[in-house]
Amino acid sequence: MAKIENQVATQESVGDAVDDNNNNNSNDDKNQTDSQISKTAASSGAKYQLRPRSVHPRRRCDSEWSLEDTLRQHKQRPPPLSRYRRKTANARERYRMRQINTAFESLRGVLPSWVCSRRAASEMTKITTLRLASAYIRSLQDILDGKAHQDTCSWVLSSIFQDASHLQESQPDLCDGNHSKTQQALSHTPSDSDFVSFLCTSTESTVFQDSMESFSYLSPMSEAEAMALLLGNEHQPRPWTEGHHFPLVS
DNA sequence: TAGGCCATCTGGTCCT
């Protein structure tokens, strides 16, 4: 609680500035813009559309109110939070969001380096982290299920053991039980081109289809860059027919 | 300059 009180104190000036901004907000122009954008998005089949703006206008404008909603509307609306309670609520929210961000940080820490190898740190956004983690878990699951391509197994395992080998000094027992396996795995050094070669040699399996879907966001590359990456060497001839496009670019 | 990502504030809702 003391922590939250402290945060309230430290954030007070920021909060006041935002209060002022909110009080001075003129939403009319923005409302018009949003509805225009919404119409444009709807007509052009865009990626997303804007919902009716803000909670309060929705209450007034939504034509799809049910009886339950109408009854609820008549329910006594709770008074706005006091300034003190609003500030403590804000502080709790900041604390909650910070915890979420901490969790994202630890998730990034858990992902082996090869998963993020083609990503700059600044590109490891929350959504990217979630997707990479999801893909990584799926690839591990495939290995456990025996569905993964042999090359993928050795590639992923060697990556994991190589990552683990960094911990060996501090945790000497970590890999002892798997020494031979580790050595065997390490004999296959992971690299992007290894993974790419796997992708290039497994095009017919359903596992490949799943993998491609899973890893399609590994890097938002241009098609030319994707081709170069897939080739491992951009001067080599393409191993597949012209016009065949791997779904690497999402 | 538009678009993506993020932090923050805020009000609503649910739960204890």
Next chain:
DNA sequence: AGGACCAGATGGCCTA
């Protein structure tokens, strides 16, 4: 009643 969670709104920063 108060906290947790959620989603919308807003503005800042950065990049293509």
